[in-house]
Amino acid sequence: MNTPQLTKNQTLVFDVLTKAEAPLSAYTILDKLRDNGFRAPLQVYRALEKLLEYGVVHRLESINSFVACAHPNEDCHNHGLVAFAICEGCGQVIEFHDHEVDHRLMDWLKSQKFKAEKATIEIRGHCATCS
Amino acid sequence: MNTPQLTKNQTLVFDVLTKAEAPLSAYTILDKLRDNGFRAPLQVYRALEKLLEYGVVHRLESINSFVACAHPNEDCHNHGLVAFAICEGCGQVIEFHDHEVDHRLMDWLKSQKFKAEKATIEIRGHCATCS
DNA sequence: ATCAATTGCGTAATGCTATAACGTGTGCGA
């Protein structure tokens, strides 16, 4: 999917996520944007919805947070599966793509005649510097 | 981890999950147990906490729900990774374990010196009968 | 037997996450 020109709200939310060193919850984003005129959760959620659709932001289901894609120049939809290692110490996220894991999972799903639409792979633990 | 004798509340919650054909949210479980004296969310969450610890119940992060382990006789903590295919049509969940995927992920994490503590793999889509 | 520590339980209150429902304004093609 191509990324069209972002709107004002989408740009604000994206910039906040890009500058952050760790994933942010929607409400944290809201607080960071109050000075920019944000007043309600929906302003954040609507922007996030589009950013997720464009593939420039990922949602981390296991911690109800959002993070900017680590590979801004490529198209995340072409990567197949995306997996995340989330450090519970510093909050940092390492994003990675592995075609081996991808294929293996897809083969299994195929054998079950299961049509995959969305995948979540999140590993929680401690990164090199925090363990 | 061994599974000790379950308490009354733990048994009630576990039975509800075992009889269910799809994952249930904590509040849905609460509603199903009102006739058994349940009145507050915490009664459910406390039971779930233990059941998760014993490995007889899994939490599905992507849909904020809980499901009984599909392999009651084995010890889920010995399985390494557990992955789930969740049907958005009928809600049914297929649980599976794949050592190949497991090893591949663990190798990658090792190369990053990342200490994994908990993993979430959830595929959402449509099962054979719902697609 | 007794005391202390642990564990489970009940209740109320609160906090965090996400969406529904309404209406407004703007740009653009038929």
Added chain:
DNA sequence: TCGCACACGTTATAGCATTACGCAATTGAT
């Protein structure tokens, strides 16, 4: 210029999870 699509703003509400407090039962060491 009409109709449509889309982004936006606001209020209210729904859904998920935890904090804090106190009580009762159990266990286990002295």
